[in-house]
Amino acid sequence: MRTITLQLIAVCAALTLVAQPTGSAKAKRTPIASPAPTTILARVGPEVVTYEDIETTYLRNANRPHKSLATMPRDTVLEFLRLYTNYRLKVLDAIARGYDKDSAVLSEVAANRRLVAETFLYEKRIVEPNVEQALQRRAYELKPAVIVVTIPQGENVDTTAAYAKAMACLRLVQRGDSFEEVARDSSDDKETGRNGGVLPYITALSGVIRPLEDAAYALEPGQVYPHPVRARFVYVLVKLLDKRPRQLVRVRHILLVPQQGEDSLAVERRADSLLHVLQGAPLERFAEAARQLSSDKSSAAGGGILGNGAFYCRSLGFESDNRRLVPQFEDVLFSLRDGQIGIARTVYG
Template identity: 35%
Template sequence: MHKRILYAGPLAAALLAAGCQTTKSVTTAKQPVIETLGTHEVPAGEFAYVYRKNNGTAPEFGTRPSVQEYLDLYTNFKLKVLEAEQRGLDTTQAFKRELEGYKQQLAQPYLTEKSVTDQLVREAYDRMSKEVNASHILIRMAPDAAPADTLAAYNKIMALRQRVTGGEDFNKVAAETSEDPSARDNGGKLGYFTAMQMVYPFESAAYRTKVGEVSQPVRTRFGYHIIKVNDVRQAQGEIKVAHLMIRATPGMPKADSVTAKKKIDELSSRLQRKEPWDKLVAQFSEDAGSAANGGELPPFGTGRMIPSFEEAAFRLQNPGDLSAPVQTPYGWHIIKLIEKQPVPKFEDMEASLKSKVSKDSRSELNRAAFLKRIRTENQFTENKAGKDFVFAKADTSLVNGRFKYTAPAAPAKASKTVGDNSPLFTIKGKPYLVKDFLSYAQQNQRAKKGAEPRFAMQQLYDQYVDQSLTDFEKANLETKYEDYRMLVKEYRDGILLFQLMDEKVWSKAIEDSVGLQKFFAENQSKYQWEPRVQGTVISAATPDLLKQAQTQLKAGRYEVKRVVPGP
């Protein structure tokens, strides 16, 4: 393949000039060409980007020898990629599937708001320094409840708030009215919890409410809550313990319950007499999952264990301390403290918190901020006439999940009348037609008994807009972000190179043993040692020692005199 290199001035200077500006958007201006491989032109900016990425920290970065050496390597790489393309390796379904999988992964950081994520991660960490003890009352409501149902639930929770702020006992009212099933037994008490343990709106309301006060209604995916904060304390961090357990369930016969209590008391006495913990646990503990490992449990923090177990564990002060027998719904436990671990530093938790935030209900805030930004950047514009036309089709069939739509054939000529082929909205001038949304509505509708038809249509419309904006953004990432475009190209070329090398070298080497033998025979002369000598190098501290060594060298023997210390 013919290679032609074009230089625009000194090579290093041209490259650095081409790559010195890092911009968010990809420029459409014609770039200077650094070389042509056959008919394929390699833009100077492309090479400068790759060179800078792989050599930016090297001491010789930007020098002519460094640039020239890397250009030679890059040229050989590009020639192999072009060979793979000529062989059609970039047209196979396997290649397309693999590249598409990588593109989906690479796109994720560009479909989020980094600044929002960073704020949420820092907020979560700061909240982890405190633990909140709270009670709540819940009035259930579906996440996509109709406005009438939402208002009814809101009025109901506000009436309950007036009762508890007017002097009635919060936990008594919770036991009587809360639609959280556990409230009948615990009076709405949640115990202590910290950040990332409750859904985000609930957590935020709890952390913003003062001790002794009741929050305003807060909506989560479960419904409306009011929250009373009972206490706030410094975070206890995590704790690692081991336990010895004797099973005893609430519904077991009384005789068996008494036997279990006697057994745990006896084991507690034996432990107080310093009998070996591991031996007693292995012999008597009825928690099969931990008994073989000295009763050790994974580290846990506030809100992760049964409250009675957790409270007893955190009261232990020093490693090796043992608790008195503690009862839980599972039975009786003796707990041994192994270690206490304070809340880690932010730097040590940042990566794991980012992962949790992306999966937590907090991610809804990030998603909303992202959609708001790309609405503006991608010039989202609604067509009111098209939207009115769509909403006029909302009827009870949509509420019942039986809405049907058949798209008409395209009109023979443009019509000024609003209809199925009219734009519903545009994204950067690209029209999204009424008929496409109505087909989407038919495919994605869900029955919403009692809902208003226009409300059901509005929810589907909002989903369609969000999906269309996201899909448009994904489809244009390569033209919008240079880093993304170059990374996709790097992965694409890397896959092709791997497939070419596999076909031409690795698989061939495995399958063609005769060819390997022939290649070895024809090329072994290229890999022989050049003429060489074997010698001895003698270093001496003084000329006299060197003369002695030269004399002894002829005899092939070196006399070594050892100095023996005197008495």
């Protein structure tokens, strides 16, 4: 962090030097007052073009609603005024030629207006609400469990048997049977079924099918979605096991594996001794120990840091490549506070 701070200070200092005007520049610079909105800047035939017309049109086209035209460079304003007056001249010429009453022109204008309106409504009614919803959901991570029932595919295939099976499983859960046991016994997805239907943590836009995401975010921990969720190929029963704020962390590790003649107990004793030595020590001491002792050579050279320093969260893995840590490691990691050290026992060491 010290290196980053020094770099930021250097950059800020450089920017200050560049932006600082000379004494002569200060003397020449005077505040610019905005003209009155009704100030006439040009006349185009019978029309007058006011400062308010130009400012409103320019800021709308430039997507700068909170700026003032008076703060824009003089050449920019004059060029836009030239373009605007030419545009108004063309409009007046078109009216003089009777284009405003031409049915073909009117039809084309109506089509363009409809296209603009549809695009605007699509953004306002569909895109923006969904983006806002995704941002709100992305603040949390959920751990769902599922029971999957496969839907037969093909033309004129009867899917009632699949739906009946999904409803039968749901009734078992609703009457008090263990969701995890029903998943083990009845889920058509054997991989998740063996684990009681438990999935890794998810968040918005994390790769799960949208109907499952919607159902999970509608629940509180311990609740089961009240009906089977229909997706393209499956019915899914959903139970929410956990919901927590999404945390982003960076992590270093030291991998200890059995040396020649060692058993797992000897490795644990080495880990305990190392933990005792490093607990409360400066970060650089942990990094140096990783360089000297870690069996993970890919991270040892960097002081044990994983993911090349990228942030990690339960639902997305490392931001750099979405790799996931093994659950035993992840559970210990998220039980720690900033700067704390713990021991995770995994299949790797």
